[in-house]
Amino acid sequence: MKKALAKIHQQLDALYPPGELRELIRWMMEEVAGIPPYRLLLVDDVLTDKQRLQIEVIVDRLAKKEPIQYIWGETTFCGLPFHVSRDVLIPRPETEQLVRLIVNDFSSCPSPRILDIGTGSGCIAISLASLLPASRVTALDISSSALRVAADNATLNHVSVSWTCVDILSSEAESCLEQYDCIVSNPPYIMEHEQLEMDASVLDYEPHKALFVPDTDPLLFYRRIVQLAKSHLMAGGWLYFEINEQCGDAMLELLNSAGFSPTTIIKDYFGKDRMLKAQLVL
Numbered sequence: 001m002k003k004a005l006a007k008i009h010q011q012l013d014a015l016y017p018p019g020e021l022r023e024l025i026r027w028m029m030e031e032v033a034g035i036p037p038y039r040l041l042l043v044d045d046v047l048t049d050k051q052r053l054q055i056e057v058i059v060d061r062l063a064k065k066e067p068i069q070y071i072w073g074e075t076t077f078c079g080l081p082f083h084v085s086r087d088v089l090i091p092r093p094e095t096e097q098l099v100r101l102i103v104n105d106f107s108s109c110p111s112p113r114i115l116d117i118g119t120g121s122g123c124i125a126i127s128l129a130s131l132l133p134a135s136r137v138t139a140l141d142i143s144s145s146a147l148r149v150a151a152d153n154a155t156l157n158h159v160s161v162s163w164t165c166v167d168i169l170s171s172e173a174e175s176c177l178e179q180y181d182c183i184v185s186n187p188p189y190i191m192e193h194e195q196l197e198m199d200a201s202v203l204d205y206e207p208h209k210a211l212f213v214p215d216t217d218p219l220l221f222y223r224r225i226v227q228l229a230k231s232h233l234m235a236g237g238w239l240y241f242e243i244n245e246q247c248g249d250a251m252l253e254l255l256n257s258a259g260f261s262p263t264t265i266i267k268d269y270f271g272k273d274r275m276l277k278a279q280l281v282l
């Protein structure tokens, strides 16, 4: 065991901060070999050949900065399990905040009709269906492979969501929609030039289509969703977005000029403008 640990440290020490590496090693030993953390330093040679090989494969992937969620194929979001593959974005804690906000706002609404645009792994749609059991949830995505992951996640979480594969920027999107009490979206919002500051674990593995918008038009998806929301939200219905922290003012302007009021920006755990909610005027 000591030899195995030394080898892992040799490969990963330079790539991960010590605290994070300690967690990763704990996770590997526990998940792969069933070895509780307190035994790690005490026991010699408890790994079978198969376990040793499995750990070698994982360490090689970690050495290439592949996110642990893709290696394991699963993560948690709002306390629920979600399968993830490279076809979908890994759900983020900021997005959990968005879901909690909606759950709080709609907890006393008898049976809200909810639409999630750009659902990816289905994390928003499925958590809402689970946490607001009387809701009826529909979700859209342009990627059929993402929707396969999402549908699998609905089964995993014993909820029912209605899935549609469509490009919301296309004219056919309009015909897929009904009337909703709540429309939510976490669309691509990172501007291409922001790639320069991003980590390889995101850039080399997560789907760029789910992350990036052209520098020339950062509000591309928001403008379209606002336009769709104007005709597919009930009067008094609510629109919720996750947003780029640099676009708060532009988003306020977009929503105010489209006839939404009040419009509120909410900060994430890091103090950045990250969520927005807006009501379609009655």
Ligand code: GLN
Residues within 6 Å of the ligand: 089, 090, 091, 092, 095, 118, 119, 120, 121, 122, 123, 124, 186, 187, 188, 210, 211
């Ligand atoms: N709605 C999904 C999420 O919040 C996917 C978002 C995306 O792909 N832009 O994780």
